[in-house]
Structures are given as C-alpha cells and as structure tokens.
Amino acid sequence: MKEKVIVARCESYEKSAVEKAINKIFILSDISNNHLDKVLFKPNMLSARPPEDGVTTHPAIVEATVRLLRSSKKIIGDSPANINKTVELYWEKCGYKNVSENTGVPLVKFSNSIMIELAMPDKKEEVPVVEYIKEYKVFNLPKLKTHGLTVITAALKNLYGLIPGFHKSVLHSKFISPYEFSEFLVSYYQAIKSCVFFNLVDAIISMEGEGPSAGNPIHTDYLIGGSNAVAVDMVCCSLIGLKVEDVPYLKIYKERYGLPEIEIIGDTLISVKKFHIPERKSNKIFSSKILKPFLHLLAKYFKAIPLIDHTICKKCYACREVCPVKAISQNLKFNRKKCINCLCCFEACPYKAIKIKKSFIAKLFT
Numbered sequence: 618m619k620e621k622v623i624v625a626r627c628e629s630y631e632k633s634a635v636e637k638a639i640n641k642i643f644i645l646s647d648i649s650n651n652h653l654d655k656v657l658f659k660p661n662m663l664s665a666r667p668p669e670d671g672v673t674t675h676p677a678i679v680e681a682t683v684r685l686l687r688s689s690k691k692i693i694g695d696s697p698a699n700i701n702k703t704v705e706l707y708w709e710k711c712g713y714k715n716v717s718e719n720t721g722v723p724l725v726k727f728s729n730s731i732m733i734e735l736a737m738p739d740k741k742e743e744v745p746v747v748e749y750i751k752e753y754k755v756f757n758l759p760k761l762k763t764h765g766l767t768v769i770t771a772a773l774k775n776l777y778g779l780i781p782g783f784h785k786s787v788l789h790s791k792f793i794s795p796y797e798f799s800e801f802l803v804s805y806y807q808a809i810k811s812c813v814f815f816n817l818v819d820a821i822i823s824m825e826g827e828g829p830s831a832g833n834p835i836h837t838d839y840l841i842g843g844s845n846a847v848a849v850d851m852v853c854c855s856l857i858g859l860k861v862e863d864v865p866y867l868k869i870y871k872e873r874y875g876l877p878e879i880e881i882i883g884d885t886l887i888s889v890k891k892f893h894i895p896e897r898k899s900n901k902i903f904s905s906k907i908l909k910p911f912l913h914l915l916a917k918y919f920k921a922i923p924l925i926d927h928t929i930c931k932k933c934y935a936c937r938e939v940c941p942v943k944a945i946s947q948n949l950k951f952n953r954k955k956c957i958n959c960l961c962c963f964e965a966c967p968y969k970a971i972k973i974k975k976s977f978i979a980k981l982f983t
C-alpha cells in the first residue's frame with residue numbers, strides 16, 4: 618500500500634491561511650474523521666528563540682493543529698536540550714505559552730520516562746523515552762531545517778525529542794559520527810513509530826545553511842503531512858532539492874527496510890530553487906561498502922570542538938548552563954577533558970558566537 622503524503626501550499630503564518638492549509642491536510646488524510654482519546658502534540662522546541670528566527674515550530678501551526686484535531690484529552694510538550702534553563706522560558710519565548718492560554722490545552726514537562734529497547738544492527742540498546750507515550754498518541758509537529766549531523770531535521774529526527782533532555786546529549790556523545798547517529802536514529806524510529814499518529818512539518822519558513830539553530834530562515838511555503846515519517850521526510854527532501862542518498866538516515870533506512878512507495882496528494886509540490894545545504898563529503902564515504910566496517914573505528918577520531926568567538930559573545934552564559942558535564946567555566950573556557958562533544962552549547966548560543974572546529978576525520982565526514 619502506498620503511503621499518502623499530503624502537501625498544502627501556505628505562504629504565511631496568518632491564522633486563516635494556516636487553518637485552511639491544515640484543514641486541507643486533515644480532510645485529505647482522513648484525520649477529520651478520527652477521534653483520538655489522548656494526543657501529545659510535539660513541536661520542535663530546540664531553543665528558547667522567537668518564532669521569526671525559524672529555529673522552532675511556529676506557534677501558529679501548533680495552535681491551529683491543536684484546535685482542529687478532535688481528541689478528548691490534549692497536551693503539548695517537548696524536552697529542550699538545555700536542562701538547566703527552565704522549560705517555562707522556552708514555552709514563553711517560542712510562543713507556546715500563548716498557544717496554551719488561547720486553547721486551554723496544557724503544556725507538560727517531560728519529567729518521567731520509560732525505557733524502550735532498540736534493535737541496532739549489531740547489538741541491543743535501551744533508551745529512555747517520555748512516559749506519556751504509554752497513554753498518548755504523538756502528533757509530531759517538526760520544523761524543516763538543515764542539520765550539521767543528519768543533513769536535515771524534519772519528521773523522523775523531531776521524534777528524537779521524545780528522549781528527555783540530558784539523555785539526548787549522552788546519546789550524541791555515544792553515537793558521535795553522522796553514520797553511527799543515523800543508524801541509531803533509524804533503529805529508534807522503528808521502535809517508536811507505532812506511538813506516532815501523524816507528522817505535520819512546518820515548512821512555511823524553513824532553515825537553510827548552518828542549521829539546526831544558526832542557519833537562515835527561508836520561505837519554502839508548504840505544510841507537509843503524513844502518518845509515515847520516512848515518507849514525509851522524503852517529500853521534504855524533494856522540496857529542498859535533496860535526494861534520499863544525501864540524507865544518511867534515509868539512506869540507511871532504505872538499505873535496512875526499503876523505502877515506502879509514496880502517493881503525494883493535495884497541492885503541486887514546487888521545489889525551492891535555491892536552498893543552501895552545507896557541502897558534505899560524507900555521502901561518498903557512506904556509499905562505499907568497503908569502508909563501511911571501518912566507520913565505527915573511525916568514529917573515535919571524529920571530533921567537532923566548540924570554540925567561542927569572544928568578539929561576538931555577549932556573556933549570556935546560555936552555553937554554560939546547557940552543558941551537561943559542566944565543561945565550561947565561569948570565564949567561558951572549555952575543559953576539553955570533560956567535554957563530550959555533544960555540541961549542545963553550539964545549539965544553545967542565541968548570538969551564533971560558538972563556532973565548530975572539526976578534526977581531520979570530522980572534516981572528511983561532514
């Protein structure tokens with residue numbers, strides 16, 4: 618059976634335009650006829666940044682989806698990387714506090730988790746996931762952006778946010794190369810996908826360049842929805858001119874499970890003419906069957922080191938607060954022995970003052 622992916626043209630976050638586009642997606646996907654008992658709406662709340670920065674799912678999308686979906690019990694939640702900043706600050710900055718006040722749907726913290734088992738190619742792995750998935754179906758509300766490690770972040774990668782904050786950093790340090798992390802993501806998605814009810818990607822304004830937090834917002838003017846995150850991400854790739862082979866986790870998914878057959882319905886999808894994806898040589902390496910067994914060995918030489926540009930730094934200490942291993946001192950010096958290279962500080966800096974210095978192997982891969 619073909620996987621339906623619904624595409625709706627939408628050129629602004631104006632309330633009526635967003636509601637019209639989401640309504641179209643709901644009707645064409647038959648969601649309007651469903652009545653779910655309990656739904657967790659999961660936006661991309663990566664950083665405590667305002668909607669116009671294009672880092673987080675726009676609150677207009679969250680609000681319209683929450684309003685239009687029929688369900689007895691609804692909650693909104695995500696777990697940001699910065700575990701030391703209060704989640705209330707994120708809710709406020711990202712515009713979700715207003716969404717909650719306007720709709721009466723509560724915002725929730727991801728305080729409790731359950732362990733799920735993943736079948737990795739060569740071992741079993743256990744990861745903690747927010748406890749709500751035991752009772753609630755996930756309505757995934759990602760933002761389409763470039764990503765330094767996974768090339769893009771859209772439907773599949775946004776589900777990584779169901780893992781509570783600190784554990785995300787730990788996993789980043791465990792699966793350090795793009796190849797290993799993408800293998801992990803694919804296994805994780807296989808384990809979690811039955812909990813996901815629908816994916817609706819905010820691609821009205823996407824992020825090109827140095828995503829997921831330091832890139833440039835760019836109009837791509839679509840909402841893209843479907844129940845299969847892989848199928849949805851394949852259509853997101855078409856929108857920004859990428860092939861499946863360009864995205865490590867999609868390539869790995871194809872090799873392990875085969876890609877779904879897709880039926881695109883709704884509006885005509887017109888690819889964006891210019892969308893900047895940072896150049897990466899890794900995909901040639903991924904394609905090499907001979908090199909594949911050595912990639913795990915090379916991973917330990919993969920280093921991407923954060924450096925502060927003190928001419929830009931505003932001494933806000935967001936980087937210091939987010940660091941899960943306290944590797945940044947009061948005078949903003951890095952303790953390289955403690956640092957686990959999770960790059961949470963890079964993602965958290967609101968002034969783009971942290972740059973990444975890559976080792977030779979990292980340069981080869983990214």
Ligand code: SF4
Binds near residue numbers: 939943957960963
């Ligand atoms: S200093 Fe190292 S460990 Fe701390 S947030 Fe930055 S990259 Fe992660």
Ligand code: SF4
Binds near residue numbers: 934
């Ligand atoms: S988050 Fe950025 S601006 Fe703030 S102290 Fe760290 S490097 Fe400086």
